[in-house]
Amino acid sequence: MAHRLLVRRIWSLSAKDIRCLPASSAAASSSSFATSSLQTAATRASFLSPSYALPRALPHTSCRGVSFNVQDHEDFTDRVIKSELPVLVDFHAQWCGPCKILGPRLEKAIAKHKGRVAMAKVDIDDHTDLAIEYGVSAVPTVIAIRGGDVVDHFVGIKDDDELDSFVGKVLGQ
Incomplete structure (x- = not known):
């Protein structure tokens, strides 16, 4: 039950909250499940953060449109x-x-x-x-x-x- 609450709380963290977490918070958890959930939440948050750059569009060789x-x-x-x-x-x-x-x-x-x-x-x-x-x-x-x-x-x-x-x-x- 405690794991579910921890995972739910980590999952609901915003990108701003993830950036404010101390680096040792992931290490403080003894459960590998909670650690992987924190990394997943951090990955999700880093994707949502404004500093994340979307990949450029593929180059195309379109001539003047028909x-x-x-x-x-x-x-x-x-x-x-x-x-x-x-x-x-x-x-x-x-x-x-x-x-x-x-x-x-x-x-x-x-x-x-x-x-x-x-x-x-x-x-x-x-x-x-x-x-x-x-x-x-x-x-x-x-x-x-x-x-x-x-x-x-x-x-x-x-x-x-x-x-x-x-x-x-x-x-x-």
Whole structure:
């Protein structure tokens, strides 16, 4: 019973309490179970202490992203309308099941063209003004914009071959 109380008390110690313990407190315990519990608590506390440095993220070699989320109307103008590349604008919603299927397929079709076309994602719930401006009445809707002008669009879900041909058509292939 005494061991349980000791372990419970040690386990509930905060990081500040562990740092204030004298170095001999672990040695004062005659039970190896209590000593290992103290070390476990100290390890847990040292992990929680602010001085603990988390490991750095693994290096990655990501090139410019295939797609980006539109933040506001100004961002849309800068990154879509003024873009030198053709941009496919994916009007979607979080609650839309077909949108969740189409998004990754569209990104895959765009990735095949290695940076010659970009993809903008517009959530219609967040950017209703853009959806109204471009006449979006159903989701998913994909609009191709080149040089600031709408060149093509489709509504609904497409299979991979249709998406590849759509992207190719937008690129003029």
